[in-house]
Amino acid sequence: MRVLGMISGTSHDGIDVAVVDFDLGSGDGGDVLTGRVLHTASTPYPDELRARLVAALPPAPVTLAEVCVLDTLIGQCFAEAAEAAVEQAGPVDLIVSHGQTVFHWVEGTHARGTLQIGQPAWIAERTGAPVLSDVRIRDITAGGHGAPLVSVLDGLLLGGHEGGAAALNLGGISNMTVVRGASLSAYDIGPANALVDAVVSARGLNPRGYDEDGRIAASGQVDERLLAVLLDEPYYGLPAPKSTGKELFHLAYVEEAVARAGTGPSDADLVATLTELTVRTVARDVAAAGVDVLVASGGGCRNPVIMDGLRAALPGVRVSLSDELGAPADDKEAIAFALIGWLTAHGLPGTAPGGTGARAARVLGTLTPGADPLVLPAPLPAPPRSLVLRR
Incomplete structure (x- = not known):
């Protein structure tokens, strides 16, 4: 299964993408997931958009109108980056867009909410592929912090x-x-x-x-x-x-x-x-x-x-x-979100409760259909025990 992972992190300087072709095989003692990293890239935000985004981030006050505009403009930037990746690497089965975090609501030791913008419908419309987005909030509803989600990748790589x-x-x-x-x-x-x-x-x-x-x-x-x-x-x-x-x-x-x-x-x-x-x-x-x-x-x-x-x-x-x-230092988070997409598509949790503090692991994200009817793989009974990444 070919999955395109996308994220703009807390440095809010641009969009990192990674296309990974996942294949589940059998290794000694359990299932081993292999991920072949087909393509990575980084697309900077236009200067004007980055300045507008920075001006809207906490502790600055911001209007809902500005949030709406940024949601569209960032979604369009993600769509362009996704289209470029597909042109380079070929068609993908699923796109995972983390979007851009603009607010992470924490009170004391508890996360109450989180907001990532970058409307995924723009990506689905531009590429024709289904898009998984809003991947953090389900963990928060289960008592977790919704972060760091990359820990699910770390566990498979370092276990x-x-x-x-x-x-x-x-x-x-x-x-x-x-x-x-x-x-x-x-x-x-x-x-x-x-x-x-x-x-x-x-x-x-x-x-x-x-x-x-x-x-x-x-x-x-x-x-x-x-x-x-x-x-x-x-x-x-x-x-x-x-x-x-x-x-x-x-x-x-x-x-x-x-x-x-x-x-x-x-x-x-x-x-x-x-x-x-x-x-x-x-x-x-x-x-x-x-x-x-x-x-x-x-x-x-x-x-x-x-x-x-x-x-x-x-x-x-x-x-x-x-x-x-096998995870280039500049692209690891994009690879992690591609992995989360593969897990969700197979009905598997994308969180490690020990990493986020949630009561239990949860399947993550919200799906936006692409041009064709949405068809997911058959659910898997258990997650892989390890991941091997190759270029």
Whole structure:
């Protein structure tokens, strides 16, 4: 079954896509799912649309009219990206669109709701393929956080590692999945690129809106007084499972922390300090997990200041990229949503309750029919025990 996975993450810079051809075979001791990654790509949002999206994100006030407009414009962008992927890789049986998260409602340790926009009907109309969307909310209704959903992929990829392994995603928010055999736990650690991107964009430090190759951070010095204020954030002390987003970690949050610290760092020192915040929070949690392997993905793993900082802080841990497991670091989340689509199509849960905190695993998503009558494969009695990805 050929599935196209699509997502724009918390960095809201564009749309990542992955076409994966899944085949279920039999391996020693159980079923093994093979996924051949046929195509990956990234499509940036048009500058005007990205600016409009950023202006509507929390804590900014926004009208329902603007939400409606953005839902359409982002849906059309997803449709264009899907059409381009199909032209490159050939027809697909199903498209999974995560869309763009614009609000994730969390009160204390409980998620109450989540909103992803990017109207899937535009994708179905443009490509003729059925579209699975709105994939997070069913987990939330079952008491989970709806995140990190990538943990279902992590469990299948890392379950065979003896001694325990962790998968780390460094997007706008950092999240981690810890896998020990059949045991899995996952949660959002805190900001990865979100605060750095907010400062870089607001202060015009890079027209691309992020610290490319960590150059700004490398040119600055960590402001330890400000870092101490940032590390005092109550979220870090909450028990897992937990989730967070830009509803908490945004530009005003940085400005308030600087005011409390009373230090007035330079632009480079501020970026260096926010980058070190990511290193410290991630390294602390990885060390507490007691794993000896850490597999990283997401845009932040292309930042050598972050990766070098993690390796220095975790001398007993082998830190590598998810590329080694067949999931390119920049495309892993898109591959994960393609997997969720395959699971849903076969009547299988797309969540790991240990990762989201839900009462039980749930089949995910809402289906929008394509041009032809919707025909799903026969349901499977049990999920695969592992996944092997190939290019």
